[in-house]
Amino acid sequence: MWFEPAFILAAIALVVGIVALFVAWSMWRQSQRKLEAMSRLMRELTRTRDSYRKQIEELQAASIGIGNKVGELYRQQDKLSEQHQELALKDPQGKLYSRATRMVQLGADIDEIMAECEMPRAEAELLITLHRQ
CATH class of the missing domain: 1.20.5 (Single alpha-helices involved in coiled-coils or other helix-helix interfaces)
Incomplete structure (x- = not known):
């Protein structure tokens, strides 16, 4: 009975089935772990x-x-x-003072400033004193 071909084939089929089931289960577990890792990522x-x-x-x-x-x-x-x-x-007068200040900074003397900007000597002297320091 143990050596009958039908029994041997049934035993081989059972072993192959168990191995196939184990391989499938291992692959499924591996897929689950990968799926969990991908979900975390x-x-x-x-x-x-x-x-x-x-x-x-x-x-x-x-x-x-x-x-x-x-x-x-x-x-x-x-x-x-x-x-x-x-x-x-x-304030046109402010323009004259700005121009006079520029002239002082460029080194103009008091007579030039008085003539160009039409200002009195006292104002020209004051600008020179203030801006040549």
């Missing part, structure tokens, strides 16, 4: 992506704030330029 990548997204949003908000501040500074600069031009037009 995916969660970590999601956290990293979310962190980067938050940083980008913060940078965008800061950039908008800086852009608004730069725009405000340009408006203030334009306003100050207009005020400066208005003052220059309203």
Whole structure:
């Protein structure tokens, strides 16, 4: 009975089945471990992506704030330029003093300053005293 061909074939089939089942189970376990590792990696990548997204949003908000501040500074600069031009037009005497100051810095003497800027000697002397120190 033990040596009958049908029994031997059944035993071989049983052993092959058990081996196949064990190999399939091992492969399934390995696949499960890989799947778990990939799931952990995916969660970590999601956290990293979310962190980067938050940083980008913060940078965008800061950039908008800086852009608004730069725009405000340009408006203030334009306003100050207009005020400066208005003052220059309203104060022709200031132009003469600016010109006289430049002449002093370039080394002009008192007579040149008085003649070019139409100012009295006392004012010319004062400018020379102030700006040649």
